[in-house]
Amino acid sequence: MHRKNLRGALVNGKVKRGNIVKKVMTLVLSFLLIGVLTTTVIAVPPGHNPNRHGRGGWPVGSSVIPITLTASSQSATEQAAWRNSMVAAVNDANNILVSAGSQGIRLDVRAGAANIARAERFPNAPWYGAVRRGPSMYGNASSSEILLNMNEIIRMATNVDSFIRSVLTYEIGHNFWLGDNKATASPSIMNVSRNRNVMRTFQPFDFESITLIYGWRQRSLLEYEEVLVYEYEY
Numbered sequence: 001m002h003r004k005n006l007r008g009a010l011v012n013g014k015v016k017r018g019n020i021v022k023k024v025m026t027l028v029l030s031f032l033l034i035g036v037l038t039t040t041v042i043a044v045p046p047g048h049n050p051n052r053h054g055r056g057g058w059p060v061g062s063s064v065i066p067i068t069l070t071a072s073s074q075s076a077t078e079q080a081a082w083r084n085s086m087v088a089a090v091n092d093a094n095n096i097l098v099s100a101g102s103q104g105i106r107l108d109v110r111a112g113a114a115n116i117a118r119a120e121r122f123p124n125a126p127w128y129g130a131v132r133r134g135p136s137m138y139g140n141a142s143s144s145e146i147l148l149n150m151n152e153i154i155r156m157a158t159n160v161d162s163f164i165r166s167v168l169t170y171e172i173g174h175n176f177w178l179g180d181n182k183a184t185a186s187p188s189i190m191n192v193s194r195n196r197n198v199m200r201t202f203q204p205f206d207f208e209s210i211t212l213i214y215g216w217r218q219r220s221l222l223e224y225e226e227v228l229v230y231e232y233e234y
């Protein structure tokens with residue numbers, strides 16, 4: 001608001017001498033603020049773009065995150081195949097979490113968990129996957145529901161197994177506080193333009209972000225909070 005007033009005053013050429021000190025002080029404060037924001041940007045991996053999705057997820061400090069995986073199909077063979085792909089996605093994620101230096105954080109597949117991923121047919125729905133979290137999409141999640149749309153995945157996939165794993169890992173990434181990466185040059189499971197027939201799990205860029213958010217390698221809580229407040233505008 002102050003900057004807008006200043007610009008307006010300069011354009012009109014009607015700045016009163018008594019106000020100039022105040023205006024300059026406002027300008028200096030604006031630069032200081034920009035400095036603070038720039039510091040915030042440095043805490044985010046280059047090219048990473050946390051968006052509104054990136055404002056909620058499994059809490060830092062969780063060590064084991066229970067998750068239930070289900071697939072609904074009339075065909076027992078198809079049901080088993082989908083569930084196998086979903087389990088494989090979770091196993092890949094766990095292997096990466098461990099190799100990235102996680103202090104024990106991992107997903108644990110079990111029945112009756114508060115976190116659910118289920119594959120189902122959603123006819124005429126143009127999406128591959130979806131996620132919602134409880135009690136809110138924002139902040140720490142105590143429960144979550146991931147949906148995989150069997151119709152759309154089967155319709156678009158040339159490698160169904162890889163496609164399932166890619167979509168599930170992407171939604172799990174959202175629950176790890178990752179936002180969509182629409183513009184990064186780095187390979188990322190969170191890039192909606194990725195080839196889902198090939199890229200099936202977290203990429204180095206992704207677990208760099210997860211590492212940052214979850215405070216491994218002695219990252220400070222301050223940096224973690226900075227990730228949460230940072231947001232691009234287009």
Ligand SMILES: [Zn+2]
Pocket residue numbers: 053174179180
């Ligand atoms: Zn998304």
